[in-house]
Amino acid sequence: MAEKKLWFHRMAVSAAIMAIVVIILGVATRLMDAGLGCPDWPGCYGQLIVPDAKVAALFSPQPLEPVKAWMEMIHRYVAGFLGVIATVLVVMAWRNKKAYPALFIPSLLTFIAVGIQGIFGMLTVTLKLWPVVVTLHLLGGILCLTLFSWLALISSKRPSEARIVDKKTPLNPLYMFACVALIAQIALGGWTSSNYAGVGCIGFPQCNGEWWPDADFSQGFHLSQEIGPDYLHGQLNASARTGIHLVHRSGAVVLGISLLLLWRQQRSNPAPARNFVNIAVALYVTQVLVAAALVVFSLPLSLALLHTSVAVALWLCLFVAGYQGIVRQAVKHGEHLDGPVNQKIQPKGVGYGL
Numbered sequence: 001m002a003e004k005k006l007w008f009h010r011m012a013v014s015a016a017i018m019a020i021v022v023i024i025l026g027v028a029t030r031l032m033d034a035g036l037g038c039p040d041w042p043g044c045y046g047q048l049i050v051p052d053a054k055v056a057a058l059f060s061p062q063p064l065e066p067v068k069a070w071m072e073m074i075h076r077y078v079a080g081f082l083g084v085i086a087t088v089l090v091v092m093a094w095r096n097k098k099a100y101p102a103l104f105i106p107s108l109l110t111f112i113a114v115g116i117q118g119i120f121g122m123l124t125v126t127l128k129l130w131p132v133v134v135t136l137h138l139l140g141g142i143l144c145l146t147l148f149s150w151l152a153l154i155s156s157k158r159p160s161e162a163r164i165v166d167k168k169t170p171l172n173p174l175y176m177f178a179c180v181a182l183i184a185q186i187a188l189g190g191w192t193s194s195n196y197a198g199v200g201c202i203g204f205p206q207c208n209g210e211w212w213p214d215a216d217f218s219q220g221f222h223l224s225q226e227i228g229p230d231y232l233h234g235q236l237n238a239s240a241r242t243g244i245h246l247v248h249r250s251g252a253v254v255l256g257i258s259l260l261l262l263w264r265q266q267r268s269n270p271a272p273a274r275n276f277v278n279i280a281v282a283l284y285v286t287q288v289l290v291a292a293a294l295v296v297f298s299l300p301l302s303l304a305l306l307h308t309s310v311a312v313a314l315w316l317c318l319f320v321a322g323y324q325g326i327v328r329q330a331v332k333h334g335e336h337l338d339g340p341v342n343q344k345i346q347p348k349g350v351g352y353g354l
Contacts, residue, residue: 037068200245215243
């Protein structure tokens with residue numbers, strides 16, 4: 001039984017890593033304008049692999065661009081394999097739910113989330129890169145990564161220890177605010193990217209030579225934008241893109257303040273939760289520098305991918321910090337594997353859950 005759980009843990013870790021790869025591949029696909037490299041789904045010009053130009057011409061009048069088509073299909077292949085792993089994990093958890101009951105529900109939720117993410121992948125193509133769907137697809141990728149990471153964390157524990165995180169331990173309000181701010185900022189990043197608003201502000205820290213230039217926020221955040229003929233390169237005017245970019249920058253300021261307050265609060269708390277908060281703050285500083293370089297150097301692909309990668313790493317740090325905080329808080333209150341904890345040797349914690 002222990003061997004099965006070890007295999008489950010290894011697969012969950014592998015799936016979490018693969019989920020990161022899928023997110024980065026998805027961003028690269030969009031940045032290379034390859035999101036519509038294949039006009040259909042799940043195949044490419046009616047084939048399971050990228051066909052030659054003659055076969056493609058018989059299927060669609062859209063000219064075949066092999067590099068873009070292969071980029072899109074590689075993204076689909078890796079995402080499809082991730083779906084296979086999610087299926088295997090939920091089957092393993094179901095077959096061993098008596099021995100490891102804490103694994104089944106998270107595995108089932110992960111399986112469902114990956115399935116819904118596949119639907120969003122289809123809609124991204126069929127709705128021609130509609131920004132609402134593209135942004136939700138990015139958030140779905142973050143959700144899948146979070147769930148796979150959750151599985152990896154709880155499967156690394158013994159059953160009785162894993163059940164600790166099932167308790168409804170209240171979380172630190174500052175931590176929750178930082179998480180909400182980060183998810184909102186990731187969503188804003190997706191909205192900025194899908195609307196091609198990265199060029200909405202030229203220069204840093206000023207935007208188009210001003211601290212607060214003219215911007216059309218209502219048009220920039222008009223969620224019921226028309227669909228089609230496609231959204232490649234965007235359809236918004238310059239002032240709307242500037243509005244999106246400004247809100248994204250403002251969100252970064254809010255996120256930075258929330259992380260700074262959380263870091264200040266957690267300085268006296270024990271590792272490992274405190275250490276992950278420290279790493280999150282360092283990643284935030286890195287992210288600001290990358291964002292500045294991204295604007296100054298006119299959105300090079302390498303920096304754009306690094307920008308996404310740092311955002312994903314920042315989210316993982318906050319998530320793991322919260323998980324470790326919940327376990328520590330539960331242990332502090334006596335829910336320990338080896339019986340009640342001696343409260344006198346427990347370090348003083350600030351807040352709840354962290």
